[in-house]
Amino acid sequence: MIQKKICMVGAFATGKTSLVARFVRSIYSDVYQTTVGVKIDKKLVNLDSQEVSLILWDLYGEDELQKVRMSYLRGASGYFLVVDGTRRSTFETALALQAKVEQTIGAVPFILVLNKLDLQADWELEEGRSPR
């Protein structure tokens, strides 16, 4: 069976854990419980009638005190860069993290996720305007 490691990367409280919980267990909660270290989940998906096993590494978010440890990303086939639309600083954190990840594990594919769509009225990122 094909098995791929995928990481969730981004600033703290951008919604990484929530995205994984929704995807793997179809649940969502408003209660914020910050991730310590990494929580690893497994999810089987069907791709072109082939079963693929996704190993999801939900990393703790980066803040001023704690940088994301790059060793967690070793062997990842791809990663999600999660941004909280209501906090522009999380976009800058994501850009910096992306550069650091690429330096460490090379140019593996990533997807930038602009999260908290329901709060779009409060977004600090505007369409058609590049954030600084």
Next chain:
Amino acid sequence: MSNLPAPILEYCQTLNFEQYSPAYLLTDKDGCLIDAGGSLTAYGVTNLQQGKPIAEQIFFLEGLLPLEGSNLLLPCIR
């Protein structure tokens, strides 16, 4: 450190085992299991099969091997 009396050294060692639950996995260069031991059950690891790829048996090891001579520190995994 070894100027500590034997009973104290022994105490420290026991403390280490209890606190850190060391375990090991030995694989060949293709990542297939050769040998294993230590406190594996502390990590929920049971029924390991020799000769089979370790990443199929302990899924979070996917992508981590081979280590290529370096060591890898991954604290706080759940």
